[in-house]
Amino acid sequence: MKINKQKTKTWMRSFIQKPYFLALVILIFFFILLGFIGRRYYSLYNLTTKIRLWMPLLLVTLGQTFVILGGGIDMSVSSLLAFVNVVVVQVMMGLGGGPLHQIIAIIAGIGVGVVAGFINGLLVSHLRLPPLISTYGTQIVWGGLALKIMQQSGGEVPFTWYTIYSTTIVGIPFSVIILVILLFGIHYLKRSGYVVQLKACGGNIHGAYESVLPVNSIRVKSYMLSGFFTALAALCIVAETVTGNPLSGSGYELESISAVALGGTSLAGGAGGFVGSILGAIVLKLVNDVIFFAGLGVNFQVLAQGLIIILALAVGGLLTKRSQTKAARMRGEKQ
């Protein structure tokens, strides 16, 4: 009995110490709150719609998580989103818009995303530019290229995109299926050791270098993954809006970084995970719904989003500070 009790206690403690614990608490709180104030929030229709609208941020956040775990940051995701968006639409329309052309357009879009990520990675790793500044620079470049390809929103995408994207298979939305497949992919990367190597680079890059890890290629890959996920997010936006928009991505870099931080991943790199990022992204999206159903205006939505991030991270910061001082005290007692 006693041992059992202790076991649950340690399990509980390890759970509380999970980096994403705070995001999870807020998420559950919001869900309960929405159950009360949200009218028919938990209808199947509403939830599938919501998940579809959350998808772009979820995907960008997953990509951003790779980069941040590796000790970098990707500020260019917002423009890249717009860039891929217009490339897909323009390639499809330029070719004629048949089924084969659509597939080519999708491949082109993903290719652009991966190549853009590769360039980001090259600048940061091989050319040794500071990640923040170099991705700021590429943000300007991708944004300009997006505007070059398409001056204003427009273009037409076959409506089948929307039908496929919003369809449900055995009650499960198509977007959720994509997400699950991607999560399996991430799980594979974890099993293969890539994520561990990435965290090693983010935690202590000189140490990683001295343990003969191919530091540069690991970091380049993380940016390529970010580009890949951003391209997928762009495809989701194309499917949802059925048009191209050269300004579609604005704000995504800030939102995705906030979501990653909310999920308990250290922005200094080296610690954190993907579950937290997903929870963080959903929390950010749920804030809007909570404020909406609470009957407050749009201005409050903006305010609440900012305040929630600050408060959540402040509480998280206080908790780590306390556990750090506690650990320091324990070390002091031992000596």
Add this chain to the structure above:
Amino acid sequence: MKKTPLALRKAKTIIKSPSFIAPLLCLIILFVGNIISPGFASSELIINILVVSSFVGLVSGGQFLIVLGGGNGLDLSLGKLVTLGAIVGGVISQKQDANLILALLTVIVVTFTIGLINGFGVTFFRIPPLVMTMSMSIVVVAIIKFITGGIGVPGASKLLQKITVGKFLGIPGILYIWALFAVFMHFLINNTTFGIKLLATGTNDYTASLAGVNVTRLRTLLYGFSGMIAGITGFLYLGYLASVYNISLGDKFTLISVIAVVVGGTSLGGGKGSYFGVVIGAFLLQLMDSFLVTIRIEQSMRQVLFGIILLVIILMYGRERKMQN
């Protein structure tokens, strides 16, 4: 190993240093611009470019202080604080010269407080500066929307316009303010204990704290100062624009202030840099922009070129150290 002569090595470090490259680039752009479109390097146009870059330069001053303080310090709320400064200034002064002092004081108090909150979040609550200031900019947007509430904001009073764009000896007032500010910043960093503490903290905060610097208080204050500088700049910007045409008028300052600081040769790691570098960085960015306008490239390609040139400039001297065993 081959040994390069000392003089050559010295020359190499000078050539690769930002204080050499940035002014050189300015001269090259002015020269080439003058060939392509005669009159590009005329004193009138240069003063115009200087006026536009003065606001960037002032805001970058705050950013510069924070970056210099180290600890991955960065303030992404400055752009919104510029807007807030302009709007609060406009609302309080109501186009009356008599209210100008009161308006300026209100702007200072409001933006300093917001900056301090940023600082507290970063130092006491250990929120990463990037996320803290980003979230704060969202909050500031909400505050701006509450203040304006869909109604227009009164423009600048006559006196404020006179102070910023009114010419004295052929030079607009804002340039005198910028010059004074630059001298003040230079003095602050090189000749005061505050500056020494700041540089020590930026170089290594642990040793600085051992040496008796209150790192937490210093960094918190830095965010306050930087917010205040952004607010005052916004107030002056109102005088330049004469009216608040748009509630996102200061947005561009966020990105450009970070870039100006880096182009000016300040290391993002902190502890190294000079404000005159930032001044040249701000001027260079504006000059580049004007040059791209002069050679008549369409807007999207101008943006692409601007980004690429920026990356090339940073490639020349903003690189991190190579890893060695």
